[in-house]
Amino acid sequence: MSAPLGPDDPxxxxxxxxxxxxxxxxxxxxxxxxRRGQRRTRRIGxxxxxxxxxxxxxxxxxxRIDWSAFARFERLLVRVVADExxxxxxxxxxxxxxxxxxxxxxxxxxxQACRVAAGLAAVAAGAEDRVALTCAGxxxxxxxxxxxxxxxxxxxxxxxxxxxxPTRLAAAxxxxxxxxxxxxxxxxxxxxxxxxxxxxxADALRGAGHEVVLARVLSSFERRPDGIDGLxxxxxxxxxLVTLPPSGALERYLAAFAAxxxxxxxxARALGALLLxxxxxxxxxxxxLRALERGVLSRRSAAGC
Amino acid sequence: xxxxxWLVVGLALLVPILIAFLYRTQDRVxxxxxxxxxxxxxxxxxxxxRLRDLLSRLAFFACLAGVAALVLAAAEPRGIxxxxxxxxxxxxxxxxxxxxxxxxxxxxxxxxxTTNGRDMVALVAAGARPRVLSGxxxxxxxxxxxxxxxxxxxxEADLGAALRLADALLDGAYRPRIWLVSDGGRPIxxxxxxxxxxxxxxxxxxxxxxxxxxxxxARAPLDAASDEEREVLATVVASGGRARHVSxxxxxxxxxxxxRSLEVPGGASVEATFRLRVAxxxxxxxxxxxxxxxxxxxxxxxxxxxxxxxxxxxxxxxAPEAHPAAFFAERALxxxxxxxxxxxxxxDAPRALDxxxxxxxxxxxxxxxxxxxxxxxxxxxxxxxxxxGAPLGAGATxxxxxxxxxxxxxxxxxxxxxxxxxxxxxLGPRDExxxxxxxxxxxxxxxxxxxxxxxxxxxxxxxDLVLRVAFPVLVANAVAALSGAxxxxxxxxxxxxxxxxxxxxxxxxxxxxxxxxxxxxGLPFALAGLAAVVLSLEGLAYLRGYAR
Numbered sequence: 001m002s003a004p005l006g007p008d009d010p011x012x013x014x015x016x017x018x019x020x021x022x023x024x025x026x027x028x029x030x031x032x033x034x035r036r037g038q039r040r041t042r043r044i045g046x047x048x049x050x051x052x053x054x055x056x057x058x059x060x061x062x063x064r065i066d067w068s069a070f071a072r073f074e075r076l077l078v079r080v081v082a083d084e085x086x087x088x089x090x091x092x093x094x095x096x097x098x099x100x101x102x103x104x105x106x107x108x109x110x111x112q113a114c115r116v117a118a119g120l121a122a123v124a125a126g127a128e129d130r131v132a133l134t135c136a137g138x139x140x141x142x143x144x145x146x147x148x149x150x151x152x153x154x155x156x157x158x159x160x161x162x163x164x165x166p167t168r169l170a171a172a173x174x175x176x177x178x179x180x181x182x183x184x185x186x187x188x189x190x191x192x193x194x195x196x197x198x199x200x201x202a203d204a205l206r207g208a209g210h211e212v213v214l215a216r217v218l219s220s221f222e223r224r225p226d227g228i229d230g231l232x233x234x235x236x237x238x239x240x241l242v243t244l245p246p247s248g249a250l251e252r253y254l255a256a257f258a259a260x261x262x263x264x265x266x267x268a269r270a271l272g273a274l275l276l277x278x279x280x281x282x283x284x285x286x287x288x289l290r291a292l293e294r295g296v297l298s299r300r301s302a303a304g305c
Numbered sequence: 306x307x308x309x310x311w312l313v314v315g316l317a318l319l320v321p322i323l324i325a326f327l328y329r330t331q332d333r334v335x336x337x338x339x340x341x342x343x344x345x346x347x348x349x350x351x352x353x354x355r356l357r358d359l360l361s362r363l364a365f366f367a368c369l370a371g372v373a374a375l376v377l378a379a380a381e382p383r384g385i386x387x388x389x390x391x392x393x394x395x396x397x398x399x400x401x402x403x404x405x406x407x408x409x410x411x412x413x414x415x416x417x418x419t420t421n422g423r424d425m426v427a428l429v430a431a432g433a434r435p436r437v438l439s440g441x442x443x444x445x446x447x448x449x450x451x452x453x454x455x456x457x458x459x460x461e462a463d464l465g466a467a468l469r470l471a472d473a474l475l476d477g478a479y480r481p482r483i484w485l486v487s488d489g490g491r492p493i494x495x496x497x498x499x500x501x502x503x504x505x506x507x508x509x510x511x512x513x514x515x516x517x518x519x520x521x522x523a524r525a526p527l528d529a530a531s532d533e534e535r536e537v538l539a540t541v542v543a544s545g546g547r548a549r550h551v552s553x554x555x556x557x558x559x560x561x562x563x564x565r566s567l568e569v570p571g572g573a574s575v576e577a578t579f580r581l582r583v584a585x586x587x588x589x590x591x592x593x594x595x596x597x598x599x600x601x602x603x604x605x606x607x608x609x610x611x612x613x614x615x616x617x618x619x620x621x622x623x624a625p626e627a628h629p630a631a632f633f634a635e636r637a638l639x640x641x642x643x644x645x646x647x648x649x650x651x652x653d654a655p656r657a658l659d660x661x662x663x664x665x666x667x668x669x670x671x672x673x674x675x676x677x678x679x680x681x682x683x684x685x686x687x688x689x690x691x692x693x694g695a696p697l698g699a700g701a702t703x704x705x706x707x708x709x710x711x712x713x714x715x716x717x718x719x720x721x722x723x724x725x726x727x728x729x730x731x732l733g734p735r736d737e738x739x740x741x742x743x744x745x746x747x748x749x750x751x752x753x754x755x756x757x758x759x760x761x762x763x764x765x766x767x768x769d770l771v772l773r774v775a776f777p778v779l780v781a782n783a784v785a786a787l788s789g790a791x792x793x794x795x796x797x798x799x800x801x802x803x804x805x806x807x808x809x810x811x812x813x814x815x816x817x818x819x820x821x822x823x824x825x826x827g828l829p830f831a832l833a834g835l836a837a838v839v840l841s842l843e844g845l846a847y848l849r850g851y852a853r
Contacts, residue, residue, distance in 0.1 A: 191338055233336070236339070245348050260341075
């Protein structure tokens with residue numbers, strides 16, 4: 001096991017690169033991941049998965065003749081296989097000011113989101129899938145092909161991102177629809193503190209035929225803000241100031257947080273989106289593996305595509 | 306007055322507040338990714354930090370103001386609501402009559418209401434003789450009663466004397482004030498310059514029109530055919546700047562004798578004369594506007610004049626026994642219409658006469674003064690109201706002059722009269738010389754009312770005067786003069802300027818009185834109340850978390 005990443009380790013540094021390489025290998029061992037790389041389409045084509053058999057007709061590819069069936073039934077049957085195409089992975093990254101929140105010991109939420117995005121991209125690039133990136137805030141929009149070269153371009157785009165400005169998930173979702181060039185899987189990496197905007201974005205993506213994963217990146221402070229009694233807090237994006245009561249603020253916040261989480265989960269479930277919680281302090285490769293285990297990037301997750 | 310020692314100590318209380326504020330401005334604000342959930346549990350929300358800081362500063366300054374007001378209130382400052390000593394001078398001249406009188410009363414009462422309970426107020430009526438009606442005191446009831454009793458007089462107002470009286474009342478008073486309520490009808494000239502107390506003038510009854518009788522007089526004309534004949538003079542005055550058309554009616558004992566239509570220029574007067582040939586006890590001149598214009602003062606619309614009493618009917622003849630002139634004097638008195646003649650020796654002469662009687666002293670006057678109008682004929686000794694000169698003999702008795710315009714000389718013809726001896730008199734400054742010889746005055750008149758006298762110094766035994774027609778005519782004239790029937794009489798009317806509503810330039814240019822704000826409570830109490838309100842709001846804001 002390699003040394004743990006520090007909060008300020010660069011995305012293009014050796015530590016991250018090592019984890020991305022290992023992540024690519026680990027992904028191939030996963031049962032779900034072994035079948036990934038190509039995805040079956042509804043078109044009949046030249047893939048490997050047989051979906052039916054039919055009687056041979058002149059002109060059919062002799063390699064598709066099912067010789068085992070000929071031995072049993074003395075009839076020439078050919079295997080009908082689905083066409084296979086590379087996966088389209090969209091990464092919708094929230095680069096608003098709220099994502100710049102971090103501590104001395106943990107990376108910022110944006111750093112964590114970039115690392116997770118890199119991990120997912122590494123897995124996808126290893127399988128020659130296409131990857132597109134767009135930012136809900138300041139940042140580039142680009143689409144790269146699979147392979148190491150494409151991954152390198154993507155990491156180069158992710159590395160200099162900084163958190164600033166307001167969140168614009170819905171607008172970014174509209175841009176993603178054109179950028180991805182077809183239906184695919186879109187992973188929204190955000191703190192989702194604009195739940196209406198996030199659900200609107202997910203709804204728009206679902207409407208365009210994409211599968212959506214809402215990866216919610218939060219810090220431990222946002223999950224449990226200890227010692228906030230009597231504090232005055234300032235919103236990183238809007239500048240709004242709120243003054244908390246001198247006592248009982250934590251309990252009331254936790255209750256509100258739980259209600260908020262439940263509402264968000266319900267909204268995601270209603271849209272058919274997968275909600276993936278991510279802690280900013282969690283190792284990103286573990287997050288990616290957990291995502292893969294939950295079917296992200298798998299054939300099953302793309303079944304609807 | 307504000308710098309009481311412990312006030313400074315109180316102000317020092319503001320220092321910890323300032324420190325607290327400065328410490329609060331260092332308030333630690335933690336940045337969070339989103340206040341979405343914190344908003345639900347927040348006490349206070351502010352859209353931005355700038356707005357929060359603005360509210361915080363406002364709360365701070367409100368707190369400072371509240372504490373400062375509290376400290377000032379505790380110091381019991383004396384200022385705008387300190388007790389004042391006020392003298393309200395109410396002009397009660399004749400021009401303040403009519404509707405202006407009510408306006409005056411209302412205005413004075415309104416001024417009284419603007420004073421607070423601690424003010425000392427006096428009310429001075431500025432008439433011909435200014436007088437204090439009430440105060441200085443804080444007795445609002447007495448002052449209000451005095452204000453309600455204000456009545457315009459028939460004369461002029463001596464505003465200068467009234468202001469000096471007010472100033473004297475304010476001598477040594479704290480925060481003295483003089484408020485003059487007037488129509489500006491009388492000039493005050495420079496009196497105000499010498500006042501120690503500040504004077505403010507409130508005009509009432511401005512922009513009025515008035516017509517009135519300024520003068521009504523009657524006298525016996527020089528060419529009178531009878532004793533009852535009178536020449537009557539009436540003067541009508543109009544105020545304002547436009548001509549007025551009026552009707553002037555002359556009445557005698559209630560009977561209309563004459564009516565004139567007059568045009569009176571604005572701010573000027575017009576005279577009208579009448580010849581009265583009937584006996585009357587009272588004359589009245591009544592003026593009425595005929596142009597539909599206003600007539601502000603009803604008190605000057607009618608002037609009444611009581612004419613002199615009828616010629617005396619009784620006489621007391623005081624003469625030594627067998628005085629040669631007594632006979633002629635008695636005959637002349639009877640010719641003058643005296644029906645009852647009582648003769649006395651000088652020593653027995655009465656000291657006082659009955660009403661309507663005159664005395665005629667011939668030769669020697671009694672040692673005592675006779676109380677009543679008296680005709681002295683060649684009286685050289687006794688109580689005579691005029692100094693007797695040295696007897697005149699030949700060479701000093703030629704007639705030098707005669708005042709034919711005088712009523713005593715009316716019809717008296719002395720040309721050709723022989724006067725060999727006479728006794729002159731030395732006149733006082735108010736005595737009248739009617740006939741003068743080369744040696745001195747021999748016919749003179751003087752005195753007034755019941756002390757009137759006529760002196761004839763011609764010696765009847767040394768002159769042919771008593772044999773001439775001039776003598777009974779002269780005696781008749783003297784009887785008429787002593788009876789007062791021939792006097793020029795003038796009715797008591799409003800002063801001309803009062804009827805004309807003449808405005809004083811000084812008052813007209815004076816700034817109008819601005820009524821003071823009726824502070825309901827004292828300044829310390831008001832400051833304490835203000836502090837209580839502000840600090841209560843501040844405390845509430847802190848409790849609710851609005852101010853931090």
